[in-house]
Amino acid sequence: MGQPRLRSCAGAFAPFHLCAALFFCTLQAEAVPALAEDFESVNLELGVSHVDKKVNERFLSVAIDADLMAQEKFMYLLGSPKLRILAKALTPAFLRFGGTEQDFMQFRPQREPFSSNDHSSLHYPGHSCDRFELPPLLEKRLKQEWALQASVLQHEELLGKFDRKNFSESAVDLLYAFANCSGLDLIFGLNALLRTPDNVWDSQNAELLMNYCDSRQYIMSWELGNEPNSYEKKAGVRVDGYQLGQDFLHLHKVLQKTRIYRSSGLYGPDVGQPRNHRKDLLTGFLETASNAIDACTWHHYYVNGRDTSLEDFKDPEVLDRLAVKTNEVLETVHSVSPGKRVWLGETSSAYGGGALGLSDTFVAGFMWLDKLGLAAKLGLDVVIRQVLIGSGTYHLVDDNLDPLPDYWLSVLYKRLVGPEVLKVEVASNSKQKRLLRVYLHCTNRKSSSYRQGSVTLFALNLSKNQATLSLPALFSNSTIEAYVLQSAEPGVDGLQSRAARLNGVLLKMVDEQTFPPLQGTDLRPGEHLKLPGLSFAFYVVKQARAPVC
The missing domain is CATH 2.60.40.1180 (Golgi alpha-mannosidase II)
Incomplete structure (x- = not known):
């Protein structure tokens, strides 16, 4: 008919x-x-x-994985004029700096002690948009070395073994300069696996970092921890929803003590998509600390990057899984904390770093564009794409800093699609x-x-x-x-x-x-x-x- x-x-x-x-x-x-x-x-x-x-005007947002900071020299890639131009085309947007590696990183100052009484920002590195412009020859060398480093990081991810790493003020300066000069609103993910013998979050290192950023007048928001449901697998640490909430309440109090972060955003708990105890973890967290956060964040991937197929990327049944998981999260959040905004705090096509030859190709656009449409339709306020640049194969910009199909799709979405x-x-x-x-x-x-x-x-x-x-x-x-x-x-x-x-x-x-x-x-x-x-x-x-x- x-x-x-x-x-x-x-x-x-x-x-x-x-x-x-x-x-x-x-x-x-x-x-x-x-x-x-x-x-x-x-x-x-x-x-x-x-x-x-x-939805939020920064609905389509992006992430840089913390693994870029595993060796600080690669943070200089953020000084690439080309990368900044590509990032500017995606504004307005949040820039989330986080991921698995964030819970294995510690701030280690190397300069002379900084003064919180110095209010002049003109000489601060992160506010200077031409100070860190990367010379072409250095950019070429770093891109070549990054391709090798990305393979090492992928191997670490596969083995599930993560070494503790340090980062200095210079890495923070480079990150903030990139966000500031690209017009992105930075969200910095703090290490939640720094804990006391009583399994309480130890905030000393975070306070050291915040004091530095505060002294430099670096405007940013904060997160604490990445996928707390996997702490036991990654580090042999188990944190329940109540304790997770207590950790966020403590962070909220720390922020109130600073000059410029007392009114900054705080987002969390960045839990994986609902499954078994993760539901209890999210419920317990919200019952304890929902008033401390500005939005509730969770993560979603459709498939395992190691065993997926081309057909999965265009299968309507696979695409529909997002609605099922989203509705579960919304039901939990709205039952405990009515009116609380909900974000996809990290998301892409396939977990495990993406699927080679799929997540970085045209077919990934079916998952990405459908996710943007469906997430907004269901009422999610922000969707943060993993990643703008970084290891894995779900990036928007490849290791040579050339745009992939999902990048062009994202730019067109930004230009043509409003929040209503x-x-x-x-x-x-x-x-x-x-x-x-x-x-x-x-x-x-x-x-x-x-x-x-x-x-x-x-x-x-x-x-x-x-x-x-x-x-x-x-x-x-x-x-x-x-x-x-x-x-x-x-x-x-x-x-x-x-x-x-x-x-x-x-x-x-x-x-x-x-x-x-x-x-x-x-x-x-x-x-x-x-x-x-x-x-x-x-x-x-x-x-x-x-x-x-």
């Missing part, structure tokens, strides 16, 4: 509320034959008169409906020139066949700007390409500091949206006239 197509009834219902008009348009649907060769022509129902959710989440549905009962995933937001007007009332639809086609999308007749007079992302190579095998095309044009930097033109293609008013198989796209409906946008 043919699929319904909406008649043009914009004129008939122009005086009515947009949602009411959409409802009556749907009732007048008539059947038309489905295309034999195509995926299927489907109608979309768009609700543009009500904001369903609203709207409702959209595929009006089809076909079994193929599950292979087409659609999301709708107000268009981001802060970083684009689109007019008030425009909306951005983004869609993923998990099928090999082209999908034809029809918008309601209410939008038939609107010009639509299309941004279609496909792998640089054709077919299923091409999904593992480390390059992408935007509207057919290969995406790559013009030079070390110049972006390619990220331009959309205008479609004629009333023209159906053609979404190629195994691709995803953003569609800006310029004259949607959505009253909430």
